[in-house]
Amino acid sequence: MVGAVLVHQDTIIGEGFHQAYGQAHAEVNAFNSVSIADTYKIPESSLYVSLEPCNHVGKTGACTHRIIEEKVQKVFIANLDPNPNVSGQGMRFLQSKGVLIQQGILADKGKAIIAPFIVHQTQKRPYIILKWAQSKHAYLGVKGQQVWLSNAQSKVLSHKWRSDIDAILIGANTAITDDPKLTTREYPGEDPIRVLIDPHLRVPKDKAIFGENGKVIVCNYTKEGIEGNVTYLKMEEKEYSIASLCKALYKFDIYYLLVEGGAFTLEAFIKENMWDEARVIRTSHLLSDGIKAPTLKGRLLDKKAILGDEILYIENETVK
Numbered sequence: 001m002v003g004a005v006l007v008h009q010d011t012i013i014g015e016g017f018h019q020a021y022g023q024a025h026a027e028v029n030a031f032n033s034v035s036i037a038d039t040y041k042i043p044e045s046s047l048y049v050s051l052e053p054c055n056h057v058g059k060t061g062a063c064t065h066r067i068i069e070e071k072v073q074k075v076f077i078a079n080l081d082p083n084p085n086v087s088g089q090g091m092r093f094l095q096s097k098g099v100l101i102q103q104g105i106l107a108d109k110g111k112a113i114i115a116p117f118i119v120h121q122t123q124k125r126p127y128i129i130l131k132w133a134q135s136k137h138a139y140l141g142v143k144g145q146q147v148w149l150s151n152a153q154s155k156v157l158s159h160k161w162r163s164d165i166d167a168i169l170i171g172a173n174t175a176i177t178d179d180p181k182l183t184t185r186e187y188p189g190e191d192p193i194r195v196l197i198d199p200h201l202r203v204p205k206d207k208a209i210f211g212e213n214g215k216v217i218v219c220n221y222t223k224e225g226i227e228g229n230v231t232y233l234k235m236e237e238k239e240y241s242i243a244s245l246c247k248a249l250y251k252f253d254i255y256y257l258l259v260e261g262g263a264f265t266l267e268a269f270i271k272e273n274m275w276d277e278a279r280v281i282r283t284s285h286l287l288s289d290g291i292k293a294p295t296l297k298g299r300l301l302d303k304k305a306i307l308g309d310e311i312l313y314i315e316n317e318t319v320k
């Protein structure tokens with residue numbers, strides 16, 4: 001989510017991004033990518049970063065120290081670190097060493113890239129993506145029946161989305177009616193953790209969600225503990241909310257959560273304003289009656305056509 005570009009007289013001589021947690025940060029990768037022949041240009045170069053360089057030694061060294069070592073004189077930053085405990089520290093340290101800083105460059109675009117990180121740091125919950133497919137007249141399905149709405153290509157895309165996230169969540173009725181496997185079988189990648197909201201433990205154990213591969217978390221009112229690959233997460237009925245559930249999931253290292261329905265579950269997230277993005281697959285499938293698809297207010301970021309389906313990417317502006 002963080003990128004860095006090293007520019008010498010309008011030519012990029014190095015670039016890098018933060019590839020994985022615990023590994024080198026973007027700035028370090030940018031410095032390391034410079035060819036031996038160009039190394040002498042580094043002190044005369046400007047560094048552009050999408051996030052303020054870190055000033056603390058964690059799993060890796062402080063990026064600010066590397067910037068000073070490399071003798072870079074100018075650093076352009078899109079956004080300061082959203083973590084209130086460290087925000088501004090990297091910038092001030094560099095300034096104290098005489099480095100010229102300009103902050104707020106393409107701030108909106110930078111913010112969009114780090115939106116999940118902002119949510120993690122400031123709200124201690126997963127970044128939440130709501131996803132559903134709807135018929136031509138905005139029905140999500142038919143009560144008690146499995147109805148397939150989106151086309152084969154959209155299905156592959158939604159499996160790609162599954163490969164990008166840590167966990168996928170559904171409600172009890174969807175687990176019973178649709179019996180989904182919730183895997184990424186149509187796209188290369190790891191299967192997400194499967195999360196089921198089943199307060200009264202109604203979903204039979206022979207349903208696909210309880211398949212032996214991968215971890216399953218069942219949020220419920222009565223049971224706790226671990227049985228095989230299933231973790232029962234007991235939620236106090238009186239204090240139960242989507243917000244408290246998401247805080248609990250965050251503690252399971254779930255940083256990206258895809259909510260795949262059904263309507264009741266999606267509405268619960270919307271009602272509490274606990275969502276960051278929605279991806280809606282509008283199809284031409286005709287249903288004359290059924291379960292109404294949710295409605296939400298957000299900013300349309302993008303619209304893409306896949307064969308006959310239309311994918312809407314919507315952002316929740318109110319939580320950023």
Ligand SMILES: NC(=O)c1ccc[n+]([C@@H]2O[C@H](COP(=O)([O-])OP(=O)(O)OC[C@H]3O[C@@H](n4cnc5c(N)ncnc54)[C@H](OP(=O)(O)O)[C@@H]3O)[C@@H](O)[C@H]2O)c1
Pocket residue numbers: 131132133134139140141142143144145146147149170171172173174175177178197198199200201202242260261262263264265266268291
């Ligand atoms: N088109 C699509 O993209 C799509 C995707 C998924 C599902 N569907 C369709 O949607 C239908 C199911 O939707 P649905 O609205 O009936 O049910 P649902 O959202 O799948 O499940 C609702 C049930 O889950 C539990 N639950 C979920 N969220 C909860 C919350 N915040 N608090 C407490 N309990 C919660 C409750 O169980 P208890 O009643 O036991 O308390 C609730 O009755 C199916 O027909 C399926 O085919 C369509």
